Amino acid sequence: xxxxxxxxxxxxxxxxxxxxxxxxxxxxxxxxxxxxxxxxxxxxxxxxxxxxxxxxxxxxxxxxxxxxxxxxxxxxxxxxxxxxxxxxxxxxxxxxxxxxxxxxxxxxxxxxxxxxxxxxxxxxxxxxxxxxxxxxxxxxxxxxxxxxxxxxxxxxxxxxxxxxxxxxxxxxxxxxxxxxxxxxxxxxxxxxxxxxxxxxxxxxxxxxxxxxxxxxxxxxxxxxxxxxxxx
Numbered sequence: 001x002x003x004x005x006x007x008x009x010x011x012x013x014x015x016x017x018x019x020x021x022x023x024x025x026x027x028x029x030x031x032x033x034x035x036x037x038x039x040x041x042x043x044x045x046x047x048x049x050x051x052x053x054x055x056x057x058x059x060x061x062x063x064x065x066x067x068x069x070x071x072x073x074x075x076x077x078x079x080x081x082x083x084x085x086x087x088x089x090x091x092x093x094x095x096x097x098x099x100x101x102x103x104x105x106x107x108x109x110x111x112x113x114x115x116x117x118x119x120x121x122x123x124x125x126x127x128x129x130x131x132x133x134x135x136x137x138x139x140x141x142x143x144x145x146x147x148x149x150x151x152x153x154x155x156x157x158x159x160x161x162x163x164x165x166x167x168x169x170x171x172x173x174x175x176x177x178x179x180x181x182x183x184x185x186x187x188x189x190x191x192x193x194x195x196x197x198x199x200x201x202x203x204x205x206x207x208x209x210x211x212x213x214x215x216x217x218x219x220x221x222x223x224x225x226x227x228x229x230x231x
Contacts, residue, residue, distance in 0.1 A: 028224040029189075031136070031160040036075075036214050037180060037187040039066035041221040044181045062219025066184070072216045075186070077153060078119050079210030079229055081193065081200050082107035085126035092126025095133075098140030098163035099123060111206040117151030120210045124193045128158025138163040141174040148183060154212075155179065156188030156227070188212065188227060196229045203231055 011017055028035040039049035040063040046054045049066045057063040084103045085092050087110060093099070104123075108114055115121055125137040136159045147155060155161070162175040171177060179185035200206045209230040214223035 026224060029222060031134075031190060033224050034188070034190045034192065034226065035222050035224045036068060036071070036212060037176070037189060037222045038063075038068040038070065038220070039180045039184050039186070042176055042180045044177050047181065049181055049184045057221075063221060064219070067218070068214050068220050068223045069216055069218060071186070071212070071214050074214075075120070075154065075210075075212040077210055078116075078207055079122060080113055080115050080119050080207045081122045081124060081196055081229075082115075082206075083111070083124045083197055083200075085124055086110070086197075086201075090126070093137035095127075095135035095137060096163065096165060097125075097137045098167065099125065099138065099143065100140050101143055101146040104143065104146060111200075112204075113206040115150045115152060118153050119150070119207075120154040120156065120188075120212075121147065121152050122156040122188070122191060122193055122196070122210075123158075124197050125158055128190075128192045128194060134164055136160060136162075136164045139175045141166065141168065141171075141178065144175065144178050144183070147179075147185065152185065154186040154188065156191045156193075158191050158193045160189045161187055188225070191227060199229075199231060205231055 043054035048054055052065045056065045082104055084099050084107055087103055087107045127137050138157055138159045138161050140163050162173045166174055168174050179187055211228045212225050214225055217223055
């Protein structure tokens with residue numbers, strides 16, 4: 001906006017003044033933007049996390065339960081990167097290839113790290129800078145008991161998480177459905193893990209401090225984020 005005439009009246013005397021401003025609207029759920037899913041993002045059989053009715057979410061009011069502002073002060077925890085593409089000896093997993101508990105345990109063994117209670121587990125498929133339509137590599141639903149047994153607090157991937165096709169005809173996205181509705185497990189979708197993986201390999205250190213600071217978007221089911229791994 002070039003000129004003081006577009007500014008409040010007190011600026012009009014300064015004819016050299018100009019400024020730049022933006023209005024941003026962002027649909028962040030999906031398979032492009034890195035974002036945090038809060039538990040209210042999904043319901044199953046009319047129920048949200050911990051059995052609350054899905055009617056607690058309304059088109060005008062947003063959600064009254066399990067929203068992203070539960071993490072308004074940020075999430076800071078131990079992050080663990082499991083490089084499944086490296087485990088399989090490939091640059092990236094192909095669309096439709098699922099990641100199984102055996103892959104996770106082999107990544108732990110190769111990397112000399114063990115996932116524990118309260119950790120955020122980031123899983124690299126190598127597809128973080130490619131978009132393959134709806135079919136994608138990702139977590140297979142068989143990983144869910146493993147993640148629960150380890151007490152994991154958050155999971156992330158360089159895809160939108162669920163392998164597609166999921167392998168379950170009746171459940172399109174079982175990892176999302178079970179994680180968010182049954183486990184209260186927060187999710188980081190569409191991470192770019194390439195720099196993190198390169199640094200971890202160079203340092204031979206696969207755990208780090210992970211910081212995730214969602215926007216304080218009241219009554220919403222998530223937020224775009226820029227996760228930071230500090231080694």
